Amino acid sequence: MVKLKTTKKRIKRIAQQINFSPSWQGCIILSVFLLLSCVSSVGAQDTLAELTDASKELKVGLDTFWVVFASILVIFMNAGFAMLETGLCRRKNAVNMLSKNLIVFAISTVAYWAVGFALMFGDGTNFFGFSGFFLAGMDNSPAINGEYIGVYSSLGSINIPLAAKFLFQVAFAGTAATIVSGAVAERIKFIDFILFSVFLVAIAYPLVGHWVWGNGWLAQLGFKDFAGSTVVHSVGGWSALVGSILLGARNGKYKPSGGIMPLPGHNLSLATLGCFILWIGWFGFNAGSTFELSQNISYIALTTNLAAASGAISATIISWVLAGKPDLSLIINGVLSGLVAITASCAFVSYGDAMIIGIVGGALVVVSVYYLDNVKIDDPVGAISVHLVNGIWGTIAVGLFASPIVSGDPEIRGLFTTGNISLLGTQLLGIFVVGVFMVVYSFIVWSILKALLGLRVSEEEEYFGLDIGEHGMEAYNGFSEDVNEI
Incomplete structure (x- = not known):
């Protein structure tokens, strides 16, 4: 009896060491006890060692399942973007929007597999990786004797298979490219969008990702971006x-007199559905970034939800005050702005601060949408206001609200929570450097495409719609042919 009690204590200690929750510890202890009752006392030590190994395998399996599930949620966000962007654009461009959102993930998968993942996580310099192209590098997950022997050392501490790591990361890469499609909607050539997506996912996104998540120079300075306010959304x-x-x-958007001509989306039901899909998918986006099935995922999911909700409420109130009526498109973008804003800090801030971050995000998106229209920057779906403006705000928010109590890391200390200003300075540096790099890189790539292929469709194609001009089909066959109604 004494021996069984001793064994129980040892099993419990092992379960605690590999970070199982109390409920899992109880299950493991019960399972081991039942098995030990069926073996002789002579083989008890060997059985205990085998069960310890089995427990570790179980944790790897559960972590892998969680990451794959989270990856599927993030990949499904492509459907959300497709519905959102299609609904907020005119009917004559619906096929074009659906086509771009569908093909972009296929392109992202191949480009990131061939080049991007290696540049982002492969061993190399502080600025880029140069190992493991075509996902050919060795990976040691699960770990072999606790020793890393692969070529993706920045991911070495994540004890799940390489395939799961890649699947989650490629979902993020595809999201970065999808953001672009909404802002350039209704006038860009399909081929230009495809080619730009290749260059973005294969080169620019991985380079920024290496600086932050690949143990690059920004990470070494202390820059924090838990799930991608800068790496994904600002890029x-x-x-x-x-x-x-x-x-x-777009033709007709701004009058010669300086006025603004509304070009409303054709289906706000689709746009609202897209918003809900994105809201749900974001739980995989943020909580999946833990890379393990732990109690932290519930905390991250709740901070994410609070920011989204407060962003929606904030945008509703402000649009109501400014426009006299609540604007559904701004309510939708308020939700998304709260989600983008909390992405960098979801594991570092308190519930109350998550709501503040969302409230500010909802306000910023309304102000930004109006400002961009006033300076004649045409963004049909509000992508720039949602992803860039709130990507910047979310990254700053880490430096303001990050709490070492919440994060469990004494180095993650925000200005408002601890009086520490150094993290805020690092966050601002990261925003500036990434901004300069992406503006220069994007300008070069867009300019080359413009010189070689031309960026815009013809005026006739734009007038009658990209569905006919670019794809030779309609999303709603048999409806009115009057382009002024669509």
Whole structure:
């Protein structure tokens, strides 16, 4: 009896060491006890060692399942973007929007597999990786004797298979490219968008990702971006801003007298559905970035939800005050702005601060949408305001609200929570450097495409719609042919 009690204590200690929750510890102890009752006392030590190994395998399996599930949620966000962007654009461009959102993930998968993942996580310099192209590098997950022997050392501490790591990261890469499609909608050539997406996912996004998540120079300075306010959303947002400026506004959007002509989306039901899909997918986006099935995922999911909700409420109130009526498109973008804003800090801030971050995000998106229209930067779906403006705000928010109590890391200390200003300075440096790099890179790529292929469709194609001009089909066959109604 004494021996069984001793064994129980040892099993419990092992379960605690590999970070199982109390409920999992109880299950493991019960399972081991039942098995030990069936073996002789002579083989008890060997059985205990085998069960310890089995417990570790179980944790790897559960972590892998969680990351793959989170990856699927993030990949499904492509459907959300497709519905959102299609609904907020005119009917004559619906096929074009659906086509771009569908093909972009396929392109992202191949480009990131061939080049991007290696540049982002492969061993190399502080600025880029140069190992493991075509996902050919060795990976040691699960760890072999606790020793890393692969070529992706920045991911070495994540004890799940390489395939799971890649699947999650490629979902993020595809999101960065998808952001661009909405801002350049209704006037860009399909081929230009495809080619820009290749260059974004294969080169620009991985380079920024290496600096932050690949143990690059920004990470070594202490820059924090838990799930991608800068790495994903600002990268996509800067690309969208430059592309929108170089393309110019849609015909008829701005009057010669200086007035603004509304070009409303054709189906706000689709747009609202897209918003809900994105809201749900974001739980995988943020909580999946833990890379393990732990109690932290519930905390991250709740901070994410609070920011989204407060962003929606904030945008509703402000649009109501400014426009006299609550604008559904701004309510939708308020939700998304709260989500983008909390992405960098979801694991570092308190519930109350998450709500403040969302409230500010909801206000910023309304002000930004109006401002961009006033300076004649045409963004049909509000992608720049949502992803760039709030990507920047979310990154700053880490430096303001990050709490070492919440994060469990004494180095993650925000100005408002601890009086520490150094983290805020590092966050601002990261925003500036990434912004300069992405503006220059995007300008070069967009300009080359413009010189070689031309960025815009013809005036006739734009008038009758990209569905007919670019794809030779309609999303709603048999409806009115009067382009003034669509």
